[in-house]
Amino acid sequence: MLKGTRTLHIDYSKCIGCETCEAVCKFLHDTPRITMTRTTEGIMIPLYCKHCDKAACMGVCSRGALNRDRDGAVVLQPLLCRGCETRNCVMACPYAAFFATCSGVAVAKCDLCASRRDIGLGPACAEMCPCGAILYVDRDEVEALESEESRKAHKRVMDHIRPPRCSR
Amino acid sequence: MNFGFMKAESAPPNGREVAVIGAGPSGLATAGYLACLGYQVQVYDKLPKPGGLMVFGIPSHRIPADRIQRGVRDLERRLGVIFRTNTKICCSAPMHEEEGDHFACDILSLNDLVDNYDAVMICSGSWKSRKLGIQGETLKGVYSGLEFLFPIRAIQYASTNVSVPDVRGKRVAVVGAGHSAVDVVDSAISLGADKVSLLYRRTAKEAPCGSYEIDRMREMGCQWLERCTPVAIHGTDKVEGIEFRNAVSGEQETLPVDVVVGAIGEFPTPPFQKELGLENVRRGEVRWLNMTALDNVFVAGDVLSGPSKIGKAVYSGLRAARSLSNWLDLKAQHRESEYNFDEDKMTR
Ligand SMILES: Cc1cc2nc3c(=O)[nH]c(=O)nc-3n(C[C@H](O)[C@H](O)[C@H](O)COP(=O)(O)OP(=O)(O)OC[C@H]3O[C@@H](n4cnc5c(N)ncnc54)[C@H](O)[C@@H]3O)c2cc1C
Ligand code: SF4
Numbered sequence: 001m002l003k004g005t006r007t008l009h010i011d012y013s014k015c016i017g018c019e020t021c022e023a024v025c026k027f028l029h030d031t032p033r034i035t036m037t038r039t040t041e042g043i044m045i046p047l048y049c050k051h052c053d054k055a056a057c058m059g060v061c062s063r064g065a066l067n068r069d070r071d072g073a074v075v076l077q078p079l080l081c082r083g084c085e086t087r088n089c090v091m092a093c094p095y096a097a098f099f100a101t102c103s104g105v106a107v108a109k110c111d112l113c114a115s116r117r118d119i120g121l122g123p124a125c126a127e128m129c130p131c132g133a134i135l136y137v138d139r140d141e142v143e144a145l146e147s148e149e150s151r152k153a154h155k156r157v158m159d160h161i162r163p164p165r166c167s168r
Numbered sequence: 169m170n171f172g173f174m175k176a177e178s179a180p181p182n183g184r185e186v187a188v189i190g191a192g193p194s195g196l197a198t199a200g201y202l203a204c205l206g207y208q209v210q211v212y213d214k215l216p217k218p219g220g221l222m223v224f225g226i227p228s229h230r231i232p233a234d235r236i237q238r239g240v241r242d243l244e245r246r247l248g249v250i251f252r253t254n255t256k257i258c259c260s261a262p263m264h265e266e267e268g269d270h271f272a273c274d275i276l277s278l279n280d281l282v283d284n285y286d287a288v289m290i291c292s293g294s295w296k297s298r299k300l301g302i303q304g305e306t307l308k309g310v311y312s313g314l315e316f317l318f319p320i321r322a323i324q325y326a327s328t329n330v331s332v333p334d335v336r337g338k339r340v341a342v343v344g345a346g347h348s349a350v351d352v353v354d355s356a357i358s359l360g361a362d363k364v365s366l367l368y369r370r371t372a373k374e375a376p377c378g379s380y381e382i383d384r385m386r387e388m389g390c391q392w393l394e395r396c397t398p399v400a401i402h403g404t405d406k407v408e409g410i411e412f413r414n415a416v417s418g419e420q421e422t423l424p425v426d427v428v429v430g431a432i433g434e435f436p437t438p439p440f441q442k443e444l445g446l447e448n449v450r451r452g453e454v455r456w457l458n459m460t461a462l463d464n465v466f467v468a469g470d471v472l473s474g475p476s477k478i479g480k481a482v483y484s485g486l487r488a489a490r491s492l493s494n495w496l497d498l499k500a501q502h503r504e505s506e507y508n509f510d511e512d513k514m515t516r
Contacts, residue, residue: 016230019479020193024173027486036479042378120176127170130193130222130231130478156380 002139005072007051008112008123009142012153014133017044021125021134025110031101033110034125039160046134047161048125049074049097049110053139057098057109060088072139073112078105096161112136169193169239171200172247179247182206184496187285189213189257189278192220193478194469194485195291196239201489203247210285211249214256214272216325220293222478224268224321225314227351257281257292267295267318270329278465287464287492290444291485294436294470300343304401305430313348313431320355336360338426341410343367343398345375345382349431353385356429365391365423367398367412396421401428436471446472456495457512458488466492 019036026032034048051074058066058074065080066089084106090098099108113123121127126136137145184207188195191213199209217223219236243249256272281288297312299305311333319330340361342352345368356364368375371394372382386392395415402409402422411422445461448454450472458466468488469481491512498504 016226019477020169020482021479023479023483024486027483038378039380041380041383042375043380121173124173127173128482130169130235132232132235 001068002053002072005139006112006136007072007139007142008048008110008126009050009135009137009145010046010048011133011135011145011147011150012045012157013147013149014131015045015129015153016131016133017046018130019044019046020128020130021046021048024124024128028113028116028124029108031099031103031108033097033099033108035099037096037160039156041156043156045157045160046125047096047157048134049093050095051110051112056092056094057089060092062086062088069111069114071112071117073114073117074109075111075114076105076107076109081105081107094162169196169236171196171239171243172204174201174204177246179204179206181208184208184286185210185284186287186289186492187212187281188289188291189281190220190291190293190469190471191215191218191240191251191253192291192293192469192481193222194293194481194488195220195289196243197482197485198289198291198468198489198492199243199249200239200247201486202493203243203249205493207493209247209249210252212252212255212257212276212281214254215268215322216253216271218251218253224318225348225351227317227355228321229354230351267297267314268322271322271325282462282465285464286496287466289485289488289492290460290465290467290471291469291481292436292471293481294434294475296435296437297430298433298435300398300401300430300432302398302400304403304407307401307403307407308405309403309407309427310401311427311429312434313344313352313429314434316352316429316431317348317355320359332359333427335427337362339363339365339424340427340429341365341367341423341425342429342431344431344433345370345372345377346431346433347377348433350377350381350385352429352431353388353390356427357388357390361427363391364389365393365425367393367396367410369395369397369415371395393423398428398430434475436474452513455509456507457491457509458484459491459495464495466495 021034022032022036025034034046055074063080065077069075101108122136126134186207188199188211191211199211203209218240255274258275258277297314319332322330335356340356372379396412398412400411409422409424414421466488468484
């Protein structure tokens with residue numbers, strides 16, 4: 001069912017932490033759904049939703065507010081979500097890609113620029129990244145895009161959001 | 169970079185013309201947004217190529233130049249944006265005082281633009297280098313971060329009046345620990361410097377570039393001197409050494425070097441700083457978001473905020489562009505009074 005659909009993929013080894021992706025997202029959606037964080041080593045990195053094939057968030061939302069749309073994007077339906085206090089999705093996401101908000105809907109997440117897709121455009125962050133670090137690509141192609149550097153850089157990001165257990 | 173990301177095709181002309189001063193990320197984002205709404209946009213830049221610091225400051229291994237040029241071409245071909253390069257928009261201050269001024273062949277005044285366009289957006293960035301403010305700073309071999317980096321990129325476009333700093337086989341001291349300091353270190357090493365030392369007045373933990381970058385530079389052979397504050401540059405006709413206070417040892421030391429680069433930041437030099445009331449725009453004491461004291465003249469990017477980042481400049485350019493078109497729309501209907509500045513400031 002997900003065959004032939006596209007998702008976002010960031011090659012962190014090409015990313016220079018310039019914040020353009022977050023800026024463009026914020027301009028379009030007010031609460032950005034791709035957000036910058038600074039690791040303890042001082043690298044700026046964007047956190048984002050990968051619209052996973054097996055999306056943990058979809059499984060934990062008790063209201064069924066997270067669903068797959070026709071293009072394979074995991075989208076939040078604000079009418080169903082509104083008011084939920086558990087924030088199960090925030091906790092379940094392995095990539096820290098849910099963002100708590102203080103407006104009506106409890107959380108914000110990437111919908112691959114749904115309203116832009118409606119008129120034939122792609123996600124804006126990928127359009128504007130100066131380094132070509134963000135791609136909107138076929139799910140099947142993601143693996144082939146990885147390189148030694150990108151895997152290393154990705155691991156640095158993961159170690160930051162899920163610190164390896166202290167060995168002692 | 170697809171600056172015209174708001175639309176897939178071109179837009180029907182809306183009959184309005186806007187001039188953008190400066191083709192850095194904020195100016196290009198403004199141009200793309202307005203062109204997607206049907207504005208005829210002309211972008212003026214004193215340099216021979218659009219891109220601003222993305223092309224003339226940040227080393228090319230970090231940002232692939234062709235991505236920016238492709239975005240510029242798309243603005244030209246699809247959205248009809250016209251670029252006027254080598255054209256400086258004149259300020260009240262004398263010429264030749266910032267990096268890159270010598271490229272300007274044509275000079276126009278801001279007033280000309282104000283008279284000839286429906287609106288003007290100033291996105292001229294932040295190009296004047298902060299000085300170290302110590303003795304010996306005028307010696308040959310002392311550079312600011314941009315003085316050092318600019319010619320490395322600019323030499324591709326004109327070889328007559330720029331020359332790449334000669335550091336081959338020399339000892340280089342870089343002062344600062346921001347991104348431009350890192351870029352200077354990288355460039356000095358790739359230009360064949362014999363030894364590069366980085367001096368920073370605080371610790372690695374506090375460095376804006378982060379400890380990852382510092383570790384990386386050290387692995388490349390750069391000497392890292394933390395809690396070291398330069399107090400003087402020595403030499404008779406050119407740099408021979410830099411004296412600094414080492415807060416770790418509590419001593420005054422002198423490092424023999426041939427080149428000193430003070431990469432401690434830049435500040436903005438907009439045309440007509442005072443007349444435009446930029447201080448008020450910075451403080452948010454204006455009646456219209458990002459509009460200066462002159463009607464129809466807007467401002468965005470690093471010229472307003474001081475040195476920031478590409479993303480911040482893009483965001484500022486987009487918001488100012490939206491504000492500009494709101495202004496012209498409401499003004500055309502004589503409904504300016506309906507604008508709610510506080511709302512715009514908070515919710516967007
Ligand atoms: C060495 C260095 C490294 C950096 N590294 C990074 C990084 O890794 N990541 C990051 O996000 N940011 C980085 N930055 C910051 C980033 O480049 C700037 O924040 C950003 O480019 C600002 O965009 P801008 O559009 O406001 O101005 P600019 O990019 O400065 O563009 C301004 C343009 O206006 C033109 N101009 C100025 N005055 C006039 C005039 N009077 N008439 C006509 N044209 C004029 C200039 O020629 C220039 O092209 C770096 C900056 C430097 C100096
Ligand atoms: S726009 Fe691209 S380079 Fe900049 S922070 Fe986002 S992913 Fe990284």
